[in-house]
Amino acid sequence: MLASPTRFVAQRITLRSSNTIPTSFIPPFPRGLPQRSVTKASARIVAAMSTTSVNAVTDAGRGSITHVIFDMDGLLLDTEKFYTEVQEKILARYNKTFDWSLKAKMMGRKAIEAATLFVEECGISDSLSPEAFIVERESMLQDLFPTSDLMPGASRLLRHLHGKGIPICVATGTHTRHFDLKTQRHRELFSLMHHIVRGDDPEVKQGKPAPDGFLAAARRFEDGPVDPRKALVFEDAPSGVMAAKNAGMNVIMVPDPRLDKSYCTVADQVLASLLDFKPEEWGLPPFEDSQN
Ligand SMILES: O=P(O)(O)OC[C@@H](O)CO
Numbered sequence: 510m511l512a513s514p515t516r517f518v519a520q521r522i523t524l525r526s527s528n529t530i531p532t533s534f535i536p537p538f539p540r541g542l543p544q545r546s547v548t549k550a551s552a553r554i555v556a557a558m559s560t561t562s563v564n565a566v567t568d569a570g571r572g573s574i575t576h577v578i579f580d581m582d583g584l585l586l587d588t589e590k591f592y593t594e595v596q597e598k599i600l601a602r603y604n605k606t607f608d609w610s611l612k613a614k615m616m617g618r619k620a621i622e623a624a625t626l627f628v629e630e631c632g633i634s635d636s637l638s639p640e641a642f643i644v645e646r647e648s649m650l651q652d653l654f655p656t657s658d659l660m661p662g663a664s665r666l667l668r669h670l671h672g673k674g675i676p677i678c679v680a681t682g683t684h685t686r687h688f689d690l691k692t693q694r695h696r697e698l699f700s701l702m703h704h705i706v707r708g709d710d711p712e713v714k715q716g717k718p719a720p721d722g723f724l725a726a727a728r729r730f731e732d733g734p735v736d737p738r739k740a741l742v743f744e745d746a747p748s749g750v751m752a753a754k755n756a757g758m759n760v761i762m763v764p765d766p767r768l769d770k771s772y773c774t775v776a777d778q779v780l781a782s783l784l785d786f787k788p789e790e791w792g793l794p795p796f797e798d799s800q801n
Pocket residue numbers: 580581582583592615616617618619620680681682683684746749
């Protein structure tokens with residue numbers, strides 16, 4: 510069971526008149542907890558998150574969306590729970606518990622970056638390398654991924670936008686070999702996507718919070734590259750939200766309810782579920798059903 514989320518003293522993010530979000534946003538470690546000895550590798554990753562300059566979306570965002578880009582894990586597919594379950598099992602061997610402050614940093618990232626954060630911030634890097642952690646984690650995930658379910662509202666939203674002729678695609682940190690396992694029960698739904706950018710795509714030099722995946726996704730639409738101000742991203746992870754903002758795009762966050770609220774202050778809109786999305790608020794065709 511994940512330790513209960515600790516209260517963060519989050520930096521207040523205020524949108525200045527220029528609508529530019531301050532370049533560094535990383536919630537400091539919670540008061541009262543020992544400052545973890547973050548070694549150079551995970552410091553580099555954490556620093557990348559805070560030094561990546563964040564270009565806020567301009568005012569043109571709402572009301573003029575023409576293309577939609579979806580994150581996958583935790584947003585379209587209920588797969589983040591598998592990562593948590595497996596990581597808790599591995600940590601139990603070292604009598605340690607996995608908590609949401611670390612989960613929040615790992616979500617959405619490329620495997621090796623998430624693995625480096627995991628072993629170093631849990632203080633087990635002397636006995637488990639990031640590479641060995643990935644191999645062990647993968648062997649446990651192989652059986653779980655093919656059982657992935659859709660998140661609430663995912664099918665309804667994708668079919669609605671596709672049916673109305675709105676170009677949609679996926680930009681995920683997931684590697685191709687995992688993508689195929691996770692989506693094998695949902696091939697028809699994912700066939701509605703114009704294209705899929707995966708974590709091992711040659712154009713994705715850096716994982717989220719770098720904008721690479723979302724910029725590659727914007728380029729590959731029929732009429733690409735799409736003006737980022739007309740693109741709407743759906744994400745569940747803080748790193749993914751930052752990546753979308755760094756790409757100059759609009760972003761709706763649908764976070765796990767256990768994620769501390771201090772991680773949810775950068776997105777343009779925060780929803781409890783995709784079922785709560787109102788397309789007309791963004792200039793997209795409204796749903797016909799009375800789901801909400
Ligand atoms: O970018 P997404 O689809 O959330 O994938 C992240 C995944 O690598 C695990 O967090």
